[in-house]
Amino acid sequence: MKKQLMFLALAAIGLASCNGGYNKLGAGMTYKIIDDKSGPSIKEGDYVFFNFNIKNDADSVLQSSFGKGMPQYAPMPKVVSGKGNIMEAFSFLSEGDSVVIKQEIDSAFKGRQKPPFLKGKYLVYEVKVEKVIAKGNLNDQVFQGRISDYAKKMEDALKAKEPADIKKYIADNKLKVTTTSSGLNYVITKAGSGPVAMVGDTAVVHYTVKNLAGKVFETSVKDVAVKNKMPIDPRNPYKPLRFPLGTQGMIAAWNEAFPLFNKGTQATLVVPSSLAYGEQGSREIGPFTPLVFDVELVDIIKPNPPKPAAPPALTPNAAPAPKK
Numbered sequence: 104m105k106k107q108l109m110f111l112a113l114a115a116i117g118l119a120s121c122n123g124g125y126n127k128l129g130a131g132m133t134y135k136i137i138d139d140k141s142g143p144s145i146k147e148g149d150y151v152f153f154n155f156n157i158k159n160d161a162d163s164v165l166q167s168s169f170g171k172g173m174p175q176y177a178p179m180p181k182v183v184s185g186k187g188n189i190m191e192a193f194s195f196l197s198e199g200d201s202v203v204i205k206q207e208i209d210s211a212f213k214g215r216q217k218p219p220f221l222k223g224k225y226l227v228y229e230v231k232v233e234k235v236i237a238k239g240n241l242n243d244q245v246f247q248g249r250i251s252d253y254a255k256k257m258e259d260a261l262k263a264k265e266p267a268d269i270k271k272y273i274a275d276n277k278l279k280v281t282t283t284s285s286g287l288n289y290v291i292t293k294a295g296s297g298p299v300a301m302v303g304d305t306a307v308v309h310y311t312v313k314n315l316a317g318k319v320f321e322t323s324v325k326d327v328a329v330k331n332k333m334p335i336d337p338r339n340p341y342k343p344l345r346f347p348l349g350t351q352g353m354i355a356a357w358n359e360a361f362p363l364f365n366k367g368t369q370a371t372l373v374v375p376s377s378l379a380y381g382e383q384g385s386r387e388i389g390p391f392t393p394l395v396f397d398v399e400l401v402d403i404i405k406p407n408p409p410k411p412a413a414p415p416a417l418t419p420n421a422a423p424a425p426k427k
Contacts (some may be wrong), residue, residue, distance in 0.1 A: 125203075129184070131210030134192040138231075140199035145179050148238035150250050151193060152176040154231045159208070159223035163332055170318050171389030172261045174233045176254065189228060198235040204228040220336040258382065261391040269373060269393050272315045280373060287356055288373035293399075295367030300403045302349035306361045307402035309343045313395050320387050343401045354379050356396070364400045372396040 125133035145151055152174045157166040168175050182191045192204050206226045208217065236249050273280055273288060280288040300306050311322040319331040325341040346353055348361055356378035364370060376382070376391045384390040 125205060128191055128204070129186055129188075131207035132189070132204060134195075134202055134204045136195065136200060136202050138199065138201040140197055142197035142199065142235075143237070144195065144197055145193050145232070145235055146237070147179055147181045149179045150176060150236040150238070150246075151179055151232060152234040152236075152253070153193075154233060156227075156229040158227045158229070159221060160205075160225040160227055161223050163222070163334055165221075165226075165334055167318075167387065168389075169231075170314055170316050171384070171387065172392060173257055173384070173389040176250070192230075193232070196232050198232055201229070201231040204230065218336070219338065220334040258390055261389070262382075265376060265391050265393055268315055269375060272393075272395070273373060278371065278373065283359065285355070285359060285378060286375045287359055287378055289360055289363070289370050291364070291368055291370045293367075293369035295365035295369075295400060297366040298403055299363075299365055300348055300361045300400060302358075302362065303347065303406055305345055305347050305404040305406075306357075306400060307343045307345050307404065308357075308361070309399040309401055311397045314388070315393055315395065343399075345404075360398075361400060366400055366403050369397075369399045372398060 125135045128134050153176070154168045154171075154174045155166075156164055156169060158164050179193060180190055182188045182194060184191060189204055189206070192202050196202060204227070206228070208221060208224060208226055211226055234253060236246070236253060238246055241249070269288070272278075278288075278290050280290045282288050309323050311319060311324060311327050313319045319327065319333065322328050322331075322333070323341060323344055325335070328335060328341070346357075349358055354374075356372060356374040359378070360370070360372055372395070374394045374396060376393055379394050380388050380390075380392065382390045384392060388394070
């Protein structure tokens with residue numbers, strides 16, 4: 104595969120000894136091809152399915168598509184060589200290749216405020232090209248059809264394997280779950296006492312959410328974030344989440360689970376995607392992704408009782424007329 108023009112190849116020889124084998128990409132960016140498969144290079148207009156990790160140079164993962172089960176996909180744009188566009192590195196790749204791209208953090212956030220949790224000198228992008236659908240001379244209808252067919256094939260595979268994945272997770276972790284009619288699986292790890300949460304109450308909840316492989320996506324517990332090497336944002340108070348039970352903005356599993364628990368209950372929920380983020384997914388959570396929640400119902404806040412209605416004020420006109 105022709106990875107680059109000859110002058111870039113010659114330049115790489117000079118850079119290899121002083122830059123760890125990385126080739127210059129421009130504007131504070133370098134790249135190194137890790138896996139180099141045979142095949143045509145990605146061209147402008149091709150559709151690319153790829154997985155990625157974004158880390159800092161201290162190896163803290165900031166974002167990842169690996170483990171979602173569904174890669175990211177996007178058309179290959181037109182890029183101008185040497186302008187520091189990450190997508191330029193894709194033009195050196197073909198299906199099955201992987202690459203590491205390093206970008207100076209100061210350059211990435213030039214003219215913008217850098218997030219306070221972002222440490223180190225470099226952003227590191229690890230990219231694996233899973234599939235390339237070449238545009239070539241295909242008309243738009245045929246081209247879009249091939250893209251849709253491939254995406255649907257991956258989604259159908261995820262959907263089909265989800266029940267078996269949940270069953271295996273429960274067995275492997277020896278969880279004695281209770282399963283509701285909706286498919287929610289839960290096990291109480293520490294029984295609470297006192298009132299039971301009801302629809303309309305405000306639930307105060309500590310939580311950690313992860314996929315079946317154990318990757319933690321989000322947590323309200325700082326110790327869990329530190330243990331899993333998650334970026335620590337000083338603006339994050341790491342305190343229990345408050346939400347009113349029964350609201351449409353909350354995933355169905357939470358609205359179903361917490362009315363089953365007393366205050367103080369700690370539990371593990373194994374949640375099918377139909378009760379979580381479904382076929383769309385959310386942020387780092389892919390479509391048809393079952394989730395595991397470790398939760399604690401810290402408190403239950405009852406709604407303020409309604410004020411008693413004031414008696415109607417009597418007016419002279421409202422008094423009954425005297426009998427004659």
